[in-house]
Amino acid sequence: MLALGDQWAVVSCRYEPQQQTFFILIKETPALWQNLRCPGDESPMFCYDHVGRTSWKHLNIFNQSCVLQCDLPRAKCRLCGRVSRVKPPWEGRAKHFTTAFEAFALTLMREMPVRKVSQLTQVSDGRIWRMLLAHVEHAYSQLDMSNVSLVGADELNRRKGHHYLTLFCDLDQKRLLFATPGKDATVWPRFAQVLQQHGGHPRKVSHISIDMSPAYKKGVLDDFSHATLIFDKFHLIAHAGDAVDRVRRIEAALDSSRRSLLKDTRWLWLKNPSNLSDPQLQRLNRIDLQALWTAKAYQMKLALQHLYTLPAHRAKRRLLSWCKWVKQASLKAPRNVLKPMLRVALLIEAHLNGILAHWQHRLTNAFLEALSSIFSATKRKARGYRSIKYLTAMLYFSASKLNLPHLVPL
Ligand SMILES: [Zn+2]
Structure with missing residues (x-):
C-alpha cells in the first residue's frame, strides 16, 4: 500500500491509542545499496551510519493519524568519500510530510483557507504554509515562458x-x-x-x-x-465612468434644482442600462435626461463603450469624432461641468495609437x-498571511497553472 518497492520494507506497524496514531516503521533493504550511486561521480555508495528517527505525516488510516518512521541511513561514496542523507521515496518537499499527504493538503488548499486545512489535517498553519511555499517555489522555477508573446x-x-x-x-x-x-x-x-x-x-x-x-x-x-x-479597454472605460461621477458632483453643486434631480442617482450612472434593476430603471426614466449634464456625460460613456464593438476600420474615425463631440459639448457647458469628460477625450487623443492597437488582437x-x-x-484563503511572500505564493498557486501534485483533476 505504501508502494515502497524492494529497497525499503515495513518493519513494524503499531497503534498508539493515546496518541490516536498509527506508527509504521520502515527500514532500508540490502537492495538499496546495490543501486545507490554518488550524485557527483556515479560511484557506488555504502552505508555510513544511520541518523536518528525521522517521522513523516502520512494520510490518515481509519480517520486516525498515520506517521511513517525510519532511522534514515547516510551513504558514503567509495570514490570521493562524500556522505549524504538518503532521500526516501515517500518524502515530500517539506521533509516531514509524505508526498501523498502533501498532494492531499494541496488539493484541500484549492478549496479552503489555509487555516481550515490546518484544522482538518491537525498540522500547524505555519507548516502548511511552508509546504505550500516549497511546492510553489519548485513548480514556479519550472514554469516555461518560452512562448510568451x-x-x-x-x-x-x-x-x-x-x-x-x-x-x-x-x-x-x-x-x-x-x-x-x-x-x-x-x-x-x-x-x-x-x-x-x-x-x-x-x-x-x-x-x-x-x-x-x-x-x-x-x-x-x-x-x-x-x-x-x-x-x-477596461481602464479607458473606467476612466470615462469616473468622469461621469465627477460631472455629477460638479453639476450637483451648480444649483439646488439640479442637486435635487441628482439626489441618490450615483449608482444609476455607474452601471450600464442593461445591468440596472427595475426600480433603478424606473428612477432613470423619471429623470429629465435632456436637462442634465450628467446624463450627457453618461451618454458619452455609453457611446465610448459601444465603440469597442465596432470593426477595426471604423474605430479610428469614430474615436476621433467621439473626442470632437466631447470637446464641443464641453465648450458649451457652463462652469466647466463637462471638464472631467474633456480630460478623457484629451487622454484618448494623446494615446490614440495604443488605444487603437486593441483592435488588432482584441x-x-x-x-x-x-x-x-x-x-x-x-x-x-490567505487570511492571516503575514508577508508579501505568502501572498505571491498564493497568487502563483491559484493563477499560474503550475504543475503541482493534486488528487483530483483541476
Ligand atoms: Zn562520489
Whole structure:
C-alpha cells in the first residue's frame, strides 16, 4: 500500500491509542545499496551510519493519524568519500510530510483557507504554509515562458492604498507569470529578467496591454521596445465612468434644482442600462435626461463603450469624432461641468495609437480583472498571511497553472 518497492520494507506497524496514531516503521533493504550511486561521480555508495528517527505525516488510516518512521541511513561514496542523507521515496518537499499527504493538503488548499486545512489535517498553519511555499517555489522555477508573446500588466493593491503588487500575465494562456512589489518603471526590468530565466525573451513579446500610467509606459518603452503598446479597454472605460461621477458632483453643486434631480442617482450612472434593476430603471426614466449634464456625460460613456464593438476600420474615425463631440459639448457647458469628460477625450487623443492597437488582437486585461477577484478570494484563503511572500505564493498557486501534485483533476 505504501508502494515502497524492494529497497525499503515495513518493519513494524503499531497503534498508539493515546496518541490516536498509527506508527509504521520502515527500514532500508540490502537492495538499496546495490543501486545507490554518488550524485557527483556515479560511484557506488555504502552505508555510513544511520541518523536518528525521522517521522513523516502520512494520510490518515481509519480517520486516525498515520506517521511513517525510519532511522534514515547516510551513504558514503567509495570514490570521493562524500556522505549524504538518503532521500526516501515517500518524502515530500517539506521533509516531514509524505508526498501523498502533501498532494492531499494541496488539493484541500484549492478549496479552503489555509487555516481550515490546518484544522482538518491537525498540522500547524505555519507548516502548511511552508509546504505550500516549497511546492510553489519548485513548480514556479519550472514554469516555461518560452512562448510568451501577449502580456498584460496591472497593479493589485494589497491593502487598499498601501502596498502595491504589479502582476504580469500571459494573455494568451491566461496565467500569471510574475508578481512583484511596486508599481513604478522598475518592475519592468525585473519582469524582463524573469522572462529570460524561464526561457522567454523581451523581444518575443509582441503586444503589451497596460493602463495609461506614465511609469508603466516608460517601462515598456525601455525594456520592451519591440512590443506594440495597447492601452487597456477596461481602464479607458473606467476612466470615462469616473468622469461621469465627477460631472455629477460638479453639476450637483451648480444649483439646488439640479442637486435635487441628482439626489441618490450615483449608482444609476455607474452601471450600464442593461445591468440596472427595475426600480433603478424606473428612477432613470423619471429623470429629465435632456436637462442634465450628467446624463450627457453618461451618454458619452455609453457611446465610448459601444465603440469597442465596432470593426477595426471604423474605430479610428469614430474615436476621433467621439473626442470632437466631447470637446464641443464641453465648450458649451457652463462652469466647466463637462471638464472631467474633456480630460478623457484629451487622454484618448494623446494615446490614440495604443488605444487603437486593441483592435488588432482584441486583447484586454479581462484575465487580470478576474485575477483581482481571485485575489480577494486569496485574501480570504490567505487570511492571516503575514508577508508579501505568502501572498505571491498564493497568487502563483491559484493563477499560474503550475504543475503541482493534486488528487483530483483541476
Ligand atoms: Zn562520489
